Amino acid sequence: MSVPHDTAASRAIAVGVIAPVAVAATAVVVQLLMLGDLPDPVATHWGPSGVDGFAPAWTVPLMTALLAGGLPLLMSAIAVPPIRAGERGFVLRLLIAMAVGLGVFLALILTGSLVLQRGLEDAADAGSVLPVVAMAVPIGLAVGGAGWLLQPRHEAAPVAATPVAPLERRPGERTMWFGRAEMAPLPLGALLGATVLLGVLALVIGLTSDPVAAWVLAGTAVLIGTLVATLTVFRVRVDAAGLTVRSAAGLVRMGVPASDVAGVAVTEVKGLSQYGGFGIRSIPGATAVVLRSGAALEVTRVNGRRFVVTLDDAGGAAAVLAAVAEDARAAQD
Amino acid sequence: MLLRIDPAAGAPLYDQIAASIRADAATGALVEGDRLPSAREVAESLDVNLHTVLKAYQMLRDEGLVEMRRGRGAVIGSAAASLADLRADAQALAARARELGVGPEALAALVRAAAQES
Numbered sequence A: 001m002s003v004p005h006d007t008a009a010s011r012a013i014a015v016g017v018i019a020p021v022a023v024a025a026t027a028v029v030v031q032l033l034m035l036g037d038l039p040d041p042v043a044t045h046w047g048p049s050g051v052d053g054f055a056p057a058w059t060v061p062l063m064t065a066l067l068a069g070g071l072p073l074l075m076s077a078i079a080v081p082p083i084r085a086g087e088r089g090f091v092l093r094l095l096i097a098m099a100v101g102l103g104v105f106l107a108l109i110l111t112g113s114l115v116l117q118r119g120l121e122d123a124a125d126a127g128s129v130l131p132v133v134a135m136a137v138p139i140g141l142a143v144g145g146a147g148w149l150l151q152p153r154h155e156a157a158p159v160a161a162t163p164v165a166p167l168e169r170r171p172g173e174r175t176m177w178f179g180r181a182e183m184a185p186l187p188l189g190a191l192l193g194a195t196v197l198l199g200v201l202a203l204v205i206g207l208t209s210d211p212v213a214a215w216v217l218a219g220t221a222v223l224i225g226t227l228v229a230t231l232t233v234f235r236v237r238v239d240a241a242g243l244t245v246r247s248a249a250g251l252v253r254m255g256v257p258a259s260d261v262a263g264v265a266v267t268e269v270k271g272l273s274q275y276g277g278f279g280i281r282s283i284p285g286a287t288a289v290v291l292r293s294g295a296a297l298e299v300t301r302v303n304g305r306r307f308v309v310t311l312d313d314a315g316g317a318a319a320v321l322a323a324v325a326e327d328a329r330a331a332q333d
Numbered sequence B: 001m002l003l004r005i006d007p008a009a010g011a012p013l014y015d016q017i018a019a020s021i022r023a024d025a026a027t028g029a030l031v032e033g034d035r036l037p038s039a040r041e042v043a044e045s046l047d048v049n050l051h052t053v054l055k056a057y058q059m060l061r062d063e064g065l066v067e068m069r070r071g072r073g074a075v076i077g078s079a080a081a082s083l084a085d086l087r088a089d090a091q092a093l094a095a096r097a098r099e100l101g102v103g104p105e106a107l108a109a110l111v112r113a114a115a116q117e118s
Helices: A007-037 A059-084 A090-115 A130-150 A185-208 A211-231 A271-275 A314-332 B013-027 B039-046 B050-063 B079-099 B104-117
Strands: A042-047 A050-055 A161-163 A174-182 A233-239 A242-247 A253-257 A261-269 A279-283 A286-290 A294-301 A306-310 B002-005 B066-069 B073-076
Touching: A007 A059, A007 A090, A007 A130, A042 A059, A042 A090, A059 A090, A059 A271, A090 A130, A090 A271, A174 A314, A174 B039, A185 A211, A233 A314, A233 B039, A242 A306, A242 A314, A253 A306, A261 A271, A261 A306, A261 A314, A271 A279, A271 A286, A294 A314, B002 B013, B002 B039, B013 B050, B013 B079, B039 B050, B050 B066, B050 B073, B079 B104
Parallel strands: A286 A306
Antiparallel strands: A042 A050, A161 A261, A174 A233, A174 B002, A233 A242, A242 A253, A261 A294, A279 A286, A294 A306, B066 B073
């Protein structure tokens, strides 16, 4: 074959997609085979004093398919495309390992909770679920660890940063660059959708059953809404004072003063593999405002630390910042 | 978007600020719906009087290039697309002027006169 075999990608698919699907499918089959021996409804929830929640028996295989099959696939859907595109990173490898570990853990818990109830007339007589949990946790962790080891080591590719020449200006000319670092519309829409969904869910649950769960959900919705409002749009300004990055709601303010700028460059960032995600990220040697993968302004401080912010017109911002940094240095000498 | 002003140049500062924004709209760096920084922010960054910036925004609003929206501040309006459309024509005209040895000032005067005729 002319195309070199990508071990990281094929292992990621085997560990993060094929294995969890096989595990979930096996669990569903085992559960369906048990249905005849089970009480209906079955116990599905255990409290401090024993069984306190019931559901029709058929819902457990359904939940198994959705949770033990769906959640790992969701995690792999985030990690596999970048790995196939050649990205490498700790978080990508970890997501794949967590996917298979979580899948096995959930499959064991759900199947084990049914095994406990075989032969019972009334699900209320079911014993404690703790032994099942005690067995599922270490096995899930061990499988996750194996999933980590089965993948090859992710060697981070060196990131090229292109230094930018200062904007040419006449003596005494003043400049200001203004732009926005924004999340792409699709993930932003997904976040807003999730917030609205949580809010609606909180309302429904609050009205129909559990007020405590409703408060937890409502709190989560408010928290995510606040985070979306504060951390998805940043206003970026470059002027004589240096680089200023402020969140849209004004809560977060970061930046680099002109006198602290040692170098200015444009670079391409990959959110997941380089920074382990999106938002305000801190990794050894760098702080970054990463709202999408792609073009970014990279500022190196006098102490060597880097500050990175994703911008469509990173080159324009870099040229102005390089110019004002030059002025600041001239003023110091 | 890039704003540049030269206090030593002859043109008033508000004209220079407006010209910077027009130039960004013409190149497509600013498109309809883009928000401009607040006048106060610009005044602070460029170390000019707030009223200078407000006057520039006012001029652009009169041209339809900027819309003032309550709660959102100054936003690039629909005229930005027309300006970007004319950019290719302007470049062709400028190239032709260079061929004929007509300088930028003379060309600008020519275009201004033509625009004011009709």
